Amino acid sequence: MIADSISQGFQWNFNENDQEFSLHGSLRPQRSEEMNSCISALESSVSSVSGRFYVNVRRLVRMNNVAFHAFAGKILDLVRGRSDLKVHVTTSSVVGWATRKFAVLETMSENITVGEYDNEFYPGQTFLEEGGFIPILRTQTKLTWRHERAILQRHGLEPGLQVADICCGIGDFAVLLQKEFQPDRLVALDHSRSSLDYARKVATDFGIRGIDYVFGDASEMLLESDQFDFVTCRHSLQVFDRPELILQELLRICKPGGRIYITNEKNSHCLGEPRSESIQRTYNEVARLWAHFNMDIELGPKSRRYLIDAGLEDIQMESFMVTNLDGDPQDFADIIQSWEDVYAGKMAVERGDSEEQIREFRQGFQDHIFAAKHPRGYAGWPIWVASGRKPK
Structure with missing residues (x-):
């Protein structure tokens, strides 16, 4: 608001x-x-x-x-x-x-x-020990939630269900689910203990009850089979080298007749005007960078195939564009800056990129920020949503 x-x-x-x-x-x-x-x-x-x-x-x-x-x-x-x-x-x-x-x-x-602000912890804090990326994840969720609130309903989420949020990260999406949909049970699982500690802290601060935060490996979850009506896994299959293993686990814990809901990206389709050529060149490079580390930031449009191959039925799929017009353009710019810091920073260095390559790589992110903050500019980040029903 x-x-x-x-x-x-x-x-x-x-x-x-x-x-x-x-x-x-x-x-x-x-x-x-x-x-x-x-x-x-x-x-x-x-x-x-x-x-x-x-x-x-x-x-x-x-x-x-x-x-x-x-x-x-x-x-x-x-x-x-x-x-x-x-x-x-x-x-x-x-x-x-x-x-x-x-x-x-x-x-x-x-x-x-x-x-x-400089001294006190609170959920929107810019830098946290061992968690400099936390505010960016929260900003991303804030911008995507504008779209996903309605999308989740179209994909079958409704009050009173047994819900699991797998690879929940810092837990902000689970909190929004709890507030908006009031599930009968909500389990949020992640492999990062520090992220779960943060999630529990926020839930306590906000007086949110009913979320069971669980430490675990998404590819080998210690959760019983056939117990959840709705299973979410957002922006996560794209970071695993074998996403089909995660999908097998999502399918296992889902009840027959329940739905699995996933979101993933295709970063080469990020766009911006002005300076579109530089922006396009950089996000094509992002896709190559992720592939170098056996991750697929282009997985979004492939989601339907993955769900079909996993044995799911009644596949629903759609996409939405997060843009600089969804709220404060600075929020969008902050997300892009975080991408630059990680992709053109640690990841590009580890790949062995030269200083000249990294400078050119960084310039595209800065051009995307320029487009996001330009009074007549437009910047977008596309996300694909897909869900499927587990056969009865």
Whole structure:
């Protein structure tokens, strides 16, 4: 949710994935009534969450007393009206006045905490120990969820099912599933203990119950056969050198008549304007790079064949394009930058690319960022969705 500004240069937005309400720009109303739409949006956002709610003011350059009293007063009203609600205000050491101003709220309610972005952990934090990629994964989920919320319903997900999210990563998709579809049971499995620790932390902070986070190998899961109505595995078959082994396990744990839902990419179809030629050249190279490490970032359109070969029936398939128009273009740009850091960084170096090759490789990512942030530009990242039913 993104709002129009009270005055030029100010806006707010609510990130459901992070349970975070953010303020941006300069907020200097002359009368408290000018804050009504912002306050209303804050109330609406809080009504849809449980547990810890984050208020992010680190990009708020200015805030006069009229705005502060209206906004801070509403935060106090909200925590006093709900004993289960805890609010954390995230400020920045760069904008020192915000920490001093909002710190007073901590003295007025034990359910309000204030911390500087540079020092405190929270789900949207930019850098985490052993988890620099975490915020990018969360941003990716935020952008894809805009599309997948409706797609999942078309592929058979509905409330009350037994659901498994395999290769769940940091668990943000599982949280959204739990909130939106309220499954009767939800198991989220991954092979990364640090990712699962993070997932459990977020679920606890958000007051999310009902997700059973499990450590395990997706190719040899210690889960009983024939127990889930709906099994998801997103952006994961493409990173395994033998995706058919993962599919066999997904099929095994799925009930007869249940569905398996997968998403994968075809990175060579990433696009952007302007500078399309450089962008196309770079993402063609991404496909070759992944193939060098026995991974298939081009797997997306092949999903139907994989599901048929696995023995699934009633195959449904569609694709969608995540773009710079899906929200804040900077979010899309941040994803591209993370790709550059990993692909043109560690992976290209390990492949043995020369400095000149890496410079050219990096330029394409920067051109994609340029397209994403250009006022008349367009940038896209395509994703393929496929699902199939396990025979009865």
